[in-house]
Amino acid sequence: MKAGRKRAFDKNEVIDKAMRLFWQNGYSGTSVAMLSAELGLNTSSLYATFGSKEQLFKDALHHYIEQYVEPNYAQLQPTSTASLKTQLQACFHGLITLFTNDETPKGCLLVKSVNESDSVAFPQEALTFIRESGIKNVTRLVTLMGAKIDNADLPEGQTAQTLAKYLLSVSYGLAVQAKSGHPASALYPVFDYALLSIPESK
Numbered sequence: 413m414k415a416g417r418k419r420a421f422d423k424n425e426v427i428d429k430a431m432r433l434f435w436q437n438g439y440s441g442t443s444v445a446m447l448s449a450e451l452g453l454n455t456s457s458l459y460a461t462f463g464s465k466e467q468l469f470k471d472a473l474h475h476y477i478e479q480y481v482e483p484n485y486a487q488l489q490p491t492s493t494a495s496l497k498t499q500l501q502a503c504f505h506g507l508i509t510l511f512t513n514d515e516t517p518k519g520c521l522l523v524k525s526v527n528e529s530d531s532v533a534f535p536q537e538a539l540t541f542i543r544e545s546g547i548k549n550v551t552r553l554v555t556l557m558g559a560k561i562d563n564a565d566l567p568e569g570q571t572a573q574t575l576a577k578y579l580l581s582v583s584y585g586l587a588v589q590a591k592s593g594h595p596a597s598a599l600y601p602v603f604d605y606a607l608l609s610i611p612e613s614k
Contacts, residue, residue: 427475431473439528481510484510511591519590586603
């Protein structure tokens with residue numbers, strides 16, 4: 413009798429498990445031994461599949477953005493008939509829900525990674541990737557505001573880029589609060605207060 417076929421290797425599932433380890437422990441706090449044990453791969457198989465811990469970390473960051481963060485930013489559609497504030501609330505409330513979800517580590521993997529990026533052990537390519545992701549999000553917010561707000565309606569001395577960076581800064585701070593145990597119900601109103609600085613849509 414032939415042995416049953418070995419279960420197919422699901423690379424996305426493995427990357428998701430690795431992502432959760434990095435999210436919980438940080439890059440430096442996640443050892444190859446921990447990854448090997450959690451992923452069910454011996455060290456040689458792990459290196460054969462991903463090349464290095466650094467590459468697996470970059471894959472995990474990409475997975476985090478595409479699968480966990482991007483669905484929230486997809487709410488930002490310049491051509492949508494929804495108001496600017498409705499779209500911003502949908503996006504950032506979704507992020508707050510992510511940061512406080514009991515099914516994943518608390519907080520934000522990107523914020524956690526930036527906070528440890530001054531370590532000599534932190535891979536610079538990963539930091540560059542995170543920065544590029546941040547620039548992309550600023551651009552998306554600026555584009556949305558440009559489509560929804562007349563320049564004349566912006567607060568005096570402010571630009572769409574300043575407002576975009578402000579909202580992202582608030583979001584990063586809320587991620588830190590989520591990490592320290594604050595529930596979503598306490599964080600939604602904080603972001604809603606920040607929305608008061610945003611002019612009404614056209």
